[in-house]
Amino acid sequence: MGFTIALFDIDGTLLRAGGAGRRALDLALVEVLGGRDDVSFESVEFAGRTDPWIVAEGLAKHGVEADVGLIEEVLRRYLAHLPAQLELASAFEVLPGAMELLTGLVARDDLALGLGTGNTEPAAYAKLARGGLDSFFSFGGFGSDHPERAELLRVGLHRGLQQAANGREARAVVIGDTPHDVRAARAIGADCIAVSTGGYDAKALEAAGAQLVVSDLRAPEVLRVFG
Ligand SMILES: [Mg+2]
Numbered sequence: 001m002g003f004t005i006a007l008f009d010i011d012g013t014l015l016r017a018g019g020a021g022r023r024a025l026d027l028a029l030v031e032v033l034g035g036r037d038d039v040s041f042e043s044v045e046f047a048g049r050t051d052p053w054i055v056a057e058g059l060a061k062h063g064v065e066a067d068v069g070l071i072e073e074v075l076r077r078y079l080a081h082l083p084a085q086l087e088l089a090s091a092f093e094v095l096p097g098a099m100e101l102l103t104g105l106v107a108r109d110d111l112a113l114g115l116g117t118g119n120t121e122p123a124a125y126a127k128l129a130r131g132g133l134d135s136f137f138s139f140g141g142f143g144s145d146h147p148e149r150a151e152l153l154r155v156g157l158h159r160g161l162q163q164a165a166n167g168r169e170a171r172a173v174v175i176g177d178t179p180h181d182v183r184a185a186r187a188i189g190a191d192c193i194a195v196s197t198g199g200y201d202a203k204a205l206e207a208a209g210a211q212l213v214v215s216d217l218r219a220p221e222v223l224r225v226f227g
Contacts, residue, residue, distance in 0.1 A: 004170060005111075005165065007116030008102075009117050014131070015127060021078075024079075026040045028074045032077060041058045049149075051144070053148075094131040095216060097218030100217075100218070101217045114137060114156050115137050119142060121140070141157070153188050173226065176198075177205075179200060179205060182205055182208035194208075195215070211225070
């Protein structure tokens, strides 16, 4: 039987952080830009983007040219604010079917569960821990690996192959909620399950090339993709 490496997106796919990420980023930006209180990531598009991309975009919006050091500084401060903001986020939720799906998949020996997310690695695990989902994952590709989504998926797949596939060939299945996720999956030759819990409708996700679009992770077709 073939081996599968699953790469899960986090925000909009497994959970909704209830605005915690955006608030923590705003606090970080205020600190880095010297206490100006008129700064925020308002109007910066987060969905399907990587953290370094989001920060560069937010800085550019305020007329600040983003170099790698400054982006890292914002991300370091963001990470310091994130746990408290996650605790405060009353709208935080694990999305329907996520816990059940991961519980079922983690028990299988023909599949390895990984992450493919624009979050930096520590931010990813902070969000997952808030929802009790962190222990399902032992590898992934993250926004801290590469600012481009297809490249971070490639990193995640490579780690999965090294850690879990024992030299076997494996197919990759990406699970995400935005057209960016779907296009990145296609770019690395992975199959893609798209879930419309993140705000993109089925049409947009299908148009991007998703093999399967479901309204949430409770849909029985999801398990069929994993064979
Ligand atoms: Mg997402």
